Amino acid sequence: MKKLVALFLALVMTLSLASFAAAEEPFEITVMLPEFVVDVDFAAENNPILQYIEEKTGVKLNILWGPNSTYGDLINTTLADKNPPMIMAVTDARGPSIIDSARAGAFWDLTDYIADAESYPYLAAGTAGVYRNISVDGRIYGIFRSRAYPRAGIYYRCDIAKEVGFDKEVKTIADLTELAEKLAGYSKDTYALNMCSYTAGTINVITVAFGAPNNWGVDADGNVYPAHKSPAYLEGLNWLRHLYEIGGIDPNFAQISTSDWDNIERTGKAFMRFDCLDNAHRQQEWFENNAGTTEQIFQTVGPVAKEDGSVTVWPQNNGFAGEIMITKSVSEADLPKVLKFLDWCNSPEGQTTLNAGIEGVTWWVNEDGYRYVPEDKTDEASNNSKMYLHDLNQLGMGVPGNLENPPAIVNRGVTQLRERYNALNLELAPYAVSDPCFPFVSETAVAFGTQLNQIISDAAVQYIAGLIDEAGLQAAWEDWAAQGGDMMTEEYNAAYHAALAE
Amino acid sequence: MTTKAAERKKLHGTGLRYWVKLRADIKRDRWLYLLLLPGVIYFIVFKYLPLFGIVIAFENYVPYSGVLGSQWVGLKWFQYFFKFPAWVTYLTNTLILSFMNIIFYFPAPIILALMLNEMRSLRYKKLLQTLLYVPHFISIVIVVSITFVMFGPSGIVYKGTEMILGHPINYMGSPDTFRWMIIGQTIWKETGWGTIIFLAALTNVDTQLYEAAMVDGAGRLRRLWHITLPAIRSTIVLMLILRMGSMLDTGYDHLILMANPLNRKASQTLDVFVYQQGIQQGQFSYASAIGLMKSIVSVTLVVTSNKIAHLMGEQGLY
Numbered sequence: 001m002k003k004l005v006a007l008f009l010a011l012v013m014t015l016s017l018a019s020f021a022a023a024e025e026p027f028e029i030t031v032m033l034p035e036f037v038v039d040v041d042f043a044a045e046n047n048p049i050l051q052y053i054e055e056k057t058g059v060k061l062n063i064l065w066g067p068n069s070t071y072g073d074l075i076n077t078t079l080a081d082k083n084p085p086m087i088m089a090v091t092d093a094r095g096p097s098i099i100d101s102a103r104a105g106a107f108w109d110l111t112d113y114i115a116d117a118e119s120y121p122y123l124a125a126g127t128a129g130v131y132r133n134i135s136v137d138g139r140i141y142g143i144f145r146s147r148a149y150p151r152a153g154i155y156y157r158c159d160i161a162k163e164v165g166f167d168k169e170v171k172t173i174a175d176l177t178e179l180a181e182k183l184a185g186y187s188k189d190t191y192a193l194n195m196c197s198y199t200a201g202t203i204n205v206i207t208v209a210f211g212a213p214n215n216w217g218v219d220a221d222g223n224v225y226p227a228h229k230s231p232a233y234l235e236g237l238n239w240l241r242h243l244y245e246i247g248g249i250d251p252n253f254a255q256i257s258t259s260d261w262d263n264i265e266r267t268g269k270a271f272m273r274f275d276c277l278d279n280a281h282r283q284q285e286w287f288e289n290n291a292g293t294t295e296q297i298f299q300t301v302g303p304v305a306k307e308d309g310s311v312t313v314w315p316q317n318n319g320f321a322g323e324i325m326i327t328k329s330v331s332e333a334d335l336p337k338v339l340k341f342l343d344w345c346n347s348p349e350g351q352t353t354l355n356a357g358i359e360g361v362t363w364w365v366n367e368d369g370y371r372y373v374p375e376d377k378t379d380e381a382s383n384n385s386k387m388y389l390h391d392l393n394q395l396g397m398g399v400p401g402n403l404e405n406p407p408a409i410v411n412r413g414v415t416q417l418r419e420r421y422n423a424l425n426l427e428l429a430p431y432a433v434s435d436p437c438f439p440f441v442s443e444t445a446v447a448f449g450t451q452l453n454q455i456i457s458d459a460a461v462q463y464i465a466g467l468i469d470e471a472g473l474q475a476a477w478e479d480w481a482a483q484g485g486d487m488m489t490e491e492y493n494a495a496y497h498a499a500l501a502e
Numbered sequence: 503m504t505t506k507a508a509e510r511k512k513l514h515g516t517g518l519r520y521w522v523k524l525r526a527d528i529k530r531d532r533w534l535y536l537l538l539l540p541g542v543i544y545f546i547v548f549k550y551l552p553l554f555g556i557v558i559a560f561e562n563y564v565p566y567s568g569v570l571g572s573q574w575v576g577l578k579w580f581q582y583f584f585k586f587p588a589w590v591t592y593l594t595n596t597l598i599l600s601f602m603n604i605i606f607y608f609p610a611p612i613i614l615a616l617m618l619n620e621m622r623s624l625r626y627k628k629l630l631q632t633l634l635y636v637p638h639f640i641s642i643v644i645v646v647s648i649t650f651v652m653f654g655p656s657g658i659v660y661k662g663t664e665m666i667l668g669h670p671i672n673y674m675g676s677p678d679t680f681r682w683m684i685i686g687q688t689i690w691k692e693t694g695w696g697t698i699i700f701l702a703a704l705t706n707v708d709t710q711l712y713e714a715a716m717v718d719g720a721g722r723l724r725r726l727w728h729i730t731l732p733a734i735r736s737t738i739v740l741m742l743i744l745r746m747g748s749m750l751d752t753g754y755d756h757l758i759l760m761a762n763p764l765n766r767k768a769s770q771t772l773d774v775f776v777y778q779q780g781i782q783q784g785q786f787s788y789a790s791a792i793g794l795m796k797s798i799v800s801v802t803l804v805v806t807s808n809k810i811a812h813l814m815g816e817q818g819l820y
Binding site: 072073075076077079080081095096097098100101103104105106197199251252254255328446447448449450451454457458461462465467482483484487 | 562564565566567572582585586587588654655674675762763764766767770775778779780781782783784785786788
């Protein structure tokens with residue numbers, strides 16, 4: 001027994017010594033981030049980028065990676081943990097469990113802190129509208145990860161388009177149809193439109209282009225209605241159905257995993273995609289780095305005119321993709337330290353480090369003062385990037401906009417596309433359609449949202465694939481209404497009117 | 503039941519005397535009771551204590567507030583589930599899969615066990631048994647991948663049917679084929695492993711009975727019918743009762759792996775719904791409520807089928 005007591009005392013002493021010593025050490029922050037790079041492990045030890053961050057901010061990062069495909073599940077289970085990581089990158093910021101947890105006080109309320117422009121200049125510089133979009137009951141519980149408002153759109157392989165005799169800019173819906181039909185005829189083994197089991201985005205882009213609302217619309221009487229009630233929604237589906245019939249879409253698209261989506265383009269199996277526009281320059285970059293492409297082979301589509309001459313619209317993003325939240329594992333006294341660090345992440349230096357890494361490891365500076373990777377170092381840089389930088393950009397917020405310094409230079413097509421993307425963002429902005437119900441929470445959506453959305457998207461997929469006709473589509477929509485869709489519409493309607501009244 | 507209770511009274515006496523006797527028993531067989539202890543602790547810690555978590559089915563459980571701090575909502579989640587007709591789909595899908603499982607999968611290990619029992623060469627039998635156990639150890643993820651490679655649009659079976667029938671059958675993307683694929687995979691994976699319990703029961707059959715029957719001129723089928731099957735009848739009934747208890751369990755991993763937008767009509771079962779609500783949506787309370795309802799039905803089914811077994815003159819589960 002005496003021995004046991006002695007052992008216990010010794011243990012207590014070592015522990016207290018250890019904590020005493022820790023006071024001298026850098027402030028450690030645990031962070032949970034989604035992981036996309038799977039072929040190379042993240043170097044947690046001897047990582048020059050982490051060392052650089054520690055040197056600049058006095059913060060030692062301890063990162064927990066969660067595979068992206070099941071990251072949402074991981075967030076939900078982590079929330080049940082007594083000591084969750086101090087910082088969590090939350091990808092589904094409007095998920096019911098996040099909203100419930102925020103209301104219960106699992107995250108720090110940052111509303112007053114981000115208003116403090118003196119202490120946190122970069123966090124305070126964020127657009128108020130986007131902060132409002134991520135707020136819960138008017139309070140802000142996280143720092144948004146900034147994205148351009150009009151982000152979804154259409155891009156295609158312009159080199160293949162030229163080959164099949166389409167050598168002009170897409171200006172009208174008719175042009176788009178012509179382009180798709182020509183691409184469909186390219187070869188027996190290839191397809192025009194790249195589709196996979198995730199269809200909501202593709203359908204959203206094309207139906208909104210035809211004039212349907214973005215998920216939810218407001219009719220002439222000022223009432224909220226779901227997108228599929230709009231006749232334009234059916235027009236959009238018909239467009240896809242026609243393309244499917246002429247062999248422009250892989251007949252098995254519904255069984256293709258989301259993780260293969262990019263690969264279908266990379267292996268030259270399909271030439272057009274309705275998705276995030278910035279993916280165009282990412283694909284271009286991949287071709288330049290891996291296939292020796294030297295010319296611009298991707299093109300993005302700008303504003304398009306409909307048959308009646310009016311300019312078509314695009315689904316509007318909500319200005320963010322997920323948020324960075326601080327859990328109550330951080331004490332109130334330490335909160336400013338953590339916020340200071342997040343503020344640094346948004347500074348030019350922080351943005352460059354999180355998005356691109358550090359000089360001499362993942363990038364070098366050319367004589368014009370641009371960030372680049374020399375020819376002979378591409379392998380090294382790519383390796384370092386996977387091992388040291390990994391997916392640290394998931395912590396990047398870009399709240400005050402892109403401030404990377406020195407700016408990146410990428411030779412050949414990527415820069416052109418990237419510039420076009422930035423220009424398009426401005427050009428498309430007036431035509432972007434927002435989802436009026438986005439900031440609201442519907443109880444039915446919380447309980448049945450997943451299933452209800454599935455009814456709509458499954459029916460759309462079956463319609464495109466010719467498995468059901470218009471009557472079948474109608475039946476599915478009625479089913480949706482009966483299963484809780486009507487209830488959800490009512491709840492959103494009430495919330496919408498309540499917000500208007502305010 | 504009452505006769506049993508009376509028997510116990512006679513054996514152990516009542517009240518105080520019962521406890522005195524029990525103490526004496528424990529003292530006498532203390533080493534045996536000691537051996538029992540780890541098992542009892544296991545059940546208390548891992549099976550009984552977590553039962554208190556059921557309470558979240560009646561709360562609006564938010565992990566941060568904890569089980570004690572979350573808001574009490576009574577039967578809200580139960581009402582929610584029945585509010586919309588979707589639950590009918592989940593229930594029918596679950597029941598159809600379960601019945602198909604009982605009709606097509608359940609007899610498979612019995613038949614296989616009987617076939618193995620008739621083998622003459624003992625060495626060959628042992629080798630075959632080992633080989634038959636292998637699929638059980640293959641992860642369901644792998645099984646589904648193999649299925650995709652074979653039955654998918656570029657697979658050999660898909661192409662084969664296209665050649666024979668002139669048109670392809672979309673095995674992986676239709677609600678009609680979905681259930682058959684699931685049952686097929688289950689049969690392939692678990693039949694061999696399922697034979698173990700029946701083979702064990704078969705070893706208890708007195709070989710003299712066979713010899714006597716042979717002398718009387720009974721053929722193989724007769725021996726099978728009059729000796730082998732009656733010998734394993736109680737095992738079959740026992741397994742069937744246990745199967746009844748998991749009538750509403752379809753598992754979710756297998757179904758989620760096989761599901762896609764084209765066959766979702768058939769793949770939405772209660773277990774899949776619980777997974778979607780609990781893990782994907784983070785609605786722990788709602789998921790627990792559905793899980794609790796499922797368990798109540800399962801217990802009822804076990805008790806009823808056990809009763810029926812008793813009526814049929816079998817020993818049953820207890």
